[in-house]
Amino acid sequence: MCLYATPFFAPVVWVALLHRYTLRGDFVLVGHAIGFITLYLALGGISALSDIALKTSVEICAIYVLTLILITLACRLSPWHPLASYPGPLLAKTTSLWLTYVSSTGKRYAILDSLHARYGPFLRIGPNALSINSPSAVPLYTSAEKSEMYRYPGHHGGTALFFKQDSPQLERRTVQLLKTLEQRQAETEKGFLDFSETMYHWAHDFMARILHLRLAKSGCNRFEMMKNGDKHNIIGVGKRAMAMLDILGQSPWLLDILWHLPLTARMRAHEKNAAEMMRTRVKAVDLPGYRDLSSYLIDGEVCLKDLEADAIVAIIGGSDNTSITVTFAIYFLLSTPQYYRRLRKELDEAFLDPASPLSLNTLAQLEFLDAVINETLRLASPYFNPRIIPRGGSVVDGKYIPGGTIVALAAHSQQVSPDNFYPSPQEFLPDRWLPDGLGPGTRTNKAMLASFSYGAHSCIGKVLAYHQMRLALARLLLAFDFELQEGFDVAGFRAGILNMRTMFLEKELYVKITRRPGVNLDALENALA
Numbered sequence: 001m002c003l004y005a006t007p008f009f010a011p012v013v014w015v016a017l018l019h020r021y022t023l024r025g026d027f028v029l030v031g032h033a034i035g036f037i038t039l040y041l042a043l044g045g046i047s048a049l050s051d052i053a054l055k056t057s058v059e060i061c062a063i064y065v066l067t068l069i070l071i072t073l074a075c076r077l078s079p080w081h082p083l084a085s086y087p088g089p090l091l092a093k094t095t096s097l098w099l100t101y102v103s104s105t106g107k108r109y110a111i112l113d114s115l116h117a118r119y120g121p122f123l124r125i126g127p128n129a130l131s132i133n134s135p136s137a138v139p140l141y142t143s144a145e146k147s148e149m150y151r152y153p154g155h156h157g158g159t160a161l162f163f164k165q166d167s168p169q170l171e172r173r174t175v176q177l178l179k180t181l182e183q184r185q186a187e188t189e190k191g192f193l194d195f196s197e198t199m200y201h202w203a204h205d206f207m208a209r210i211l212h213l214r215l216a217k218s219g220c221n222r223f224e225m226m227k228n229g230d231k232h233n234i235i236g237v238g239k240r241a242m243a244m245l246d247i248l249g250q251s252p253w254l255l256d257i258l259w260h261l262p263l264t265a266r267m268r269a270h271e272k273n274a275a276e277m278m279r280t281r282v283k284a285v286d287l288p289g290y291r292d293l294s295s296y297l298i299d300g301e302v303c304l305k306d307l308e309a310d311a312i313v314a315i316i317g318g319s320d321n322t323s324i325t326v327t328f329a330i331y332f333l334l335s336t337p338q339y340y341r342r343l344r345k346e347l348d349e350a351f352l353d354p355a356s357p358l359s360l361n362t363l364a365q366l367e368f369l370d371a372v373i374n375e376t377l378r379l380a381s382p383y384f385n386p387r388i389i390p391r392g393g394s395v396v397d398g399k400y401i402p403g404g405t406i407v408a409l410a411a412h413s414q415q416v417s418p419d420n421f422y423p424s425p426q427e428f429l430p431d432r433w434l435p436d437g438l439g440p441g442t443r444t445n446k447a448m449l450a451s452f453s454y455g456a457h458s459c460i461g462k463v464l465a466y467h468q469m470r471l472a473l474a475r476l477l478l479a480f481d482f483e484l485q486e487g488f489d490v491a492g493f494r495a496g497i498l499n500m501r502t503m504f505l506e507k508e509l510y511v512k513i514t515r516r517p518g519v520n521l522d523a524l525e526n527a528l529a
């Protein structure tokens with residue numbers, strides 16, 4: 001009898017003593033397996049009593065698990081829970097698996113937006129997590145660290161840090177982009193090409209170039225995706241790895257366990273690819289005369305494990321957002337021809353000779369170009385960047401949030417809120433970013449463009465990203481006339497934008513490009529050589 005009482009008490013001790021600590025799911029699982037085997041053996045598991053021992057152990061474990069679940073649910077739903085006063089869906093309050101599921105839809109930003117409309121600015125999205133739909137949450141980002149969601153899964157042990165910029169490479173790669181687009185279009189049957197795919201290749205080639213990453217086994221020098229395509233599916237594997245990290249990272253304990261199973265094979269493959277590329281870079285003897293980004297990290301005596309971790313993040317992080325934002329900008333411009341014509345006019349007037357190098361400083365002064373980029377980011381960067389409230393807690397809009405709570409600004413909701421962007425916050429209206437805005441009554445709360453996040457862990461590549469996006473858009477519009485595929489579903493494309501840290505498109509952007517009269521890409525290439 002006494003034996004059967006133990007599993008009732010064990011979870012109480014477990015919840016009372018250990019709930020403050022973040023335990024790795026795989027360690028907890030192994031610990032429990034060891035506990036079960038020990039119990040089974042202690043009850044005579046390998047003796048003649050093995051059947052009774054197995055039955056008793058299973059029964060005790062079942063009581064233990066059931067009690068643990070009930071106690072956990074009671075704690076999370078109790079009126080004494082530190083987040084009890086915050087409203088939210090019942091399921092969200094009971095398990096982090098709710099947010100994991102919501103993240104897996106890619107529509108987390110829209111789901112949170114509609115829940116905020118129902119429950120108000122403070123929304124409980126997990127047993128210990130809040131989404132805050134208020135500009136007042138922004139200061140939290142200055143003191144808060146990243147949540148457990150950012151712990152790299154498995155047991156890699158490295159920490160990532162990075163980057164620097166390289167303008168001539170960016171220029172050359174962008175001219176190569178123009179030629180690649182033309183060449184790929186010529187190879188299509190209907191004359192329309194998948195624009196985002198080539199943009200991904202452009203951004204990855206540039207990123208690999210500035211880190212000098214390369215694949216050892218294939219002997220392939222850097223990626224050269226614009227030339228060779230993505231033969232090793234680096235982008236596909238990397239994006240799926242990021243998406244899995246985003247989905248499962250909402251329940252880090254689950255990710256710890258799944259990390260050892262086939263479901264997460266893509267994540268391990270991405271880690272292996274990136275680590276291998278960085279190790280090859282470290283050993284390389286045939287480097288060019290100029291210093292690449294890895295040189296700075298290597299000279300800084302960053303340890304190999306950390307360099308490998310940098311490569312894991314760099315490959316996707318430095319390429320994905322930039323290329324997809326340019327894709328979205330082209331989409332928005334083609335859907336609103338009046339803005340397309342205006343941007344082209346601004347560029348034509350600023351660069352009379354499209355075959356000459358484009359000065360990044362001149363580009364940075366083009367008001368309408370930046371307005372287009374900012375408006376694109378506002379509508380199409382629905383990111384979710386959770387942080388952890390430091391010990392001692394914080395107060396937001398008069399509400400106390402206990403230390404250790406995971407919080408995330410409802411970035412998309414803020415970016416389309418009429419309180420911050422008015423009028424027509426859902427519409428692509430770049431003028432709202434210009435000094436006169438959209439006329440009297442315009443509200444453009446620039447601080448609430450959350451695309452690069454805030455505080456200590458905001459994007460360190462922001463300046464480079466703007467350079468890349470300005471240059472790519474300028475070169476594309478100076479060189480080509482663009483046309484959407486006939487019957488292109490403009491509304492459907494936007495509705496099919498999915499975010500799982502990285503972005504996915506349910507519908508591809510098919511465009512036709514035609515070289516503008518007088519544009520000589522060979523002359524341009526020579527000018528940059």
Ligand code: HEM
Pocket residue numbers: 161162163164317318319321322325381383384385386450451452453456457458459460461462464465
């Ligand atoms: C349009 C382009 C880009 C956007 C919208 C963007 C957005 C972001 C955001 C939202 C974060 C914070 C992520 C989080 O807290 O989970 C971030 C972090 C970061 N970004 Fe970017 N990014 C862009 C381009 C780049 C580029 C080109 C680079 C590389 C040169 C880069 C390097 C980084 C790094 C290293 C971090 C991590 C910073 C840290 O944790 O301390 N990003 N970025």
